[in-house]
Amino acid sequence: MRARIGLIGGRGYTGREILRHLSQRDDLELVVASSRELAGQKICETAPELETDLCFEHVEPGDIASFNLDGVVLALPNGAGAPFVAATPDATVIVDLSADGRFSDDWIYGLPEIYGREVIRGAKRIANPGCYATSGQLAVAPIREMAAGPAHVFGVSGYSGAGTTPSRKNDLAALADNLMPYALTGHIHEREMAAHLGVDIHFTPHVAPFFSGLMTTVHIPIIGMSTAGGCQDAYRAYYENEPLIEVVEEIPEPAMIAGRSGAMIGGFGLSGDGRHLTVVSVLDNLQKGAAVQALQNLTLALGLPEYN
Ligand SMILES: NC(=O)C1=CN([C@@H]2O[C@H](COP(=O)(O)OP(=O)(O)OC[C@H]3O[C@@H](n4cnc5c(N)ncnc54)[C@H](OP(=O)(O)O)[C@@H]3O)[C@@H](O)[C@H]2O)C=CC1
Numbered sequence: 001m002r003a004r005i006g007l008i009g010g011r012g013y014t015g016r017e018i019l020r021h022l023s024q025r026d027d028l029e030l031v032v033a034s035s036r037e038l039a040g041q042k043i044c045e046t047a048p049e050l051e052t053d054l055c056f057e058h059v060e061p062g063d064i065a066s067f068n069l070d071g072v073v074l075a076l077p078n079g080a081g082a083p084f085v086a087a088t089p090d091a092t093v094i095v096d097l098s099a100d101g102r103f104s105d106d107w108i109y110g111l112p113e114i115y116g117r118e119v120i121r122g123a124k125r126i127a128n129p130g131c132y133a134t135s136g137q138l139a140v141a142p143i144r145e146m147a148a149g150p151a152h153v154f155g156v157s158g159y160s161g162a163g164t165t166p167s168r169k170n171d172l173a174a175l176a177d178n179l180m181p182y183a184l185t186g187h188i189h190e191r192e193m194a195a196h197l198g199v200d201i202h203f204t205p206h207v208a209p210f211f212s213g214l215m216t217t218v219h220i221p222i223i224g225m226s227t228a229g230g231c232q233d234a235y236r237a238y239y240e241n242e243p244l245i246e247v248v249e250e251i252p253e254p255a256m257i258a259g260r261s262g263a264m265i266g267g268f269g270l271s272g273d274g275r276h277l278t279v280v281s282v283l284d285n286l287q288k289g290a291a292v293q294a295l296q297n298l299t300l301a302l303g304l305p306e307y308n
C-alpha cells in the first residue's frame, strides 16, 4: 500500500523539490499537487522525473478532505496555509514548510538529528524548520551545554531562499557581483534558533547571487574545551549515527553541498584562550533546509523508512 500524498504549493522552489523527492519513493503516491498559476498543466512538464498523468490543480481548502490523503505537504508562503490546516482531517499528517507552526505547542518541530525521531513518529502536525535555522542549530547543538554567552550566526543564502515572488532578494541584476545583507535584527530564524536550542542567538542573514546553497558561520563563546580537535570530536560523537550530517576538519563552503541532501559542519577555529569557537555549517536551502527535511518528517510520521 502506498501512502497517499498531497502537495499544496507545487509551483514554488520547495514544492518543485518535493516533487523530485516523491519520484524517488515507491511507498509514496502523489495524489494531488496544487498551483493556481499552473492549474491544468501536466505536472510531468515541470517534474519530468515523476511518472504521473496528473495535472496541477487549483485546490481550495474545502477540497482537501475529498482526496483522502495520508499526508499533505504545505509549501506555501508564511500565513497562507491556515485555511488548509483547518480543513485537513485530524488523521492526515501535515508537514508545513512555512514558519506558521514553529512556535506552537500544537505542532511538533521536526529536526530529527537534534530533537529526535520519537516525537515525530506518529505526529500529525509537523512544523518543518527554516533553512538558516536548520543550519545554525546543527552548528550550535553539539556544544550548546558549553555556551558561555550568545552565539552569533552569520548566514549567507542562495537567492532561491527568497522564493519565486519577485523582490530585491531574488533580483539577479541587483545581486550580480554583490552580497545583500537584510533583516539585521529580529529575523524570524533568530527567534526560531533561540527558542528551540535554549541559547541566545544574534543572527544576520545575507543573500548571494548563487541559486541554492546556504552557509552559517557561527561564533560561540564557550567554556570547557581546550583544543579545536576536542571540539571536532564532540561534533563527530554527536552526529555519529546521522547519515545526512558530515563533520569535516576543513572549512566547508556552500558550493560543496549545493544540490545534495545533507549538511557539512567544519572549520572548528578555537581562539588561543579556548573561549571562542567558530564553526561553519553548510547545506542546500532547498534540500536539508526544506524538501529533504520535509520528506524525513513525512516518512517518520507515516511510519515509513526515513528519507536519507
Ligand atoms: N525557498 C527556500 O529556500 C525555503 C523556503 N521555506 C518556506 O517554504 C515555503 C515555500 O517557499 P518557496 O517554495 O520558496 O516559495 P515560492 O514563492 O517559490 O512558492 C510559493 C508557492 O505557494 C503557492 N501559493 C502562494 N500563495 C498561495 C495562496 N495564497 N494559496 C495557495 N497557494 C499559494 C504558489 O503557487 P501558485 O501561486 O501557482 O498557486 C507556489 O507554489 C515558504 O513558507 C518559505 O518560507 C522554508 C525553507 C527554505
Ligand SMILES: CC(=O)N[C@@H](CCC(=O)OP(=O)(O)O)C(=O)O
Binding pocket: 078, 097, 098, 099, 129, 130, 131, 132, 157, 158, 159, 160, 161, 162, 163, 169, 188, 189, 205, 206, 207
Ligand atoms: C534569502 C531569503 O530571503 N531567505 C528567506 C528564508 C526562507 C525560509 O526559510 O523561510 P521560512 O522562515 O518560512 O522558513 C528569508 O530570509 O526570509
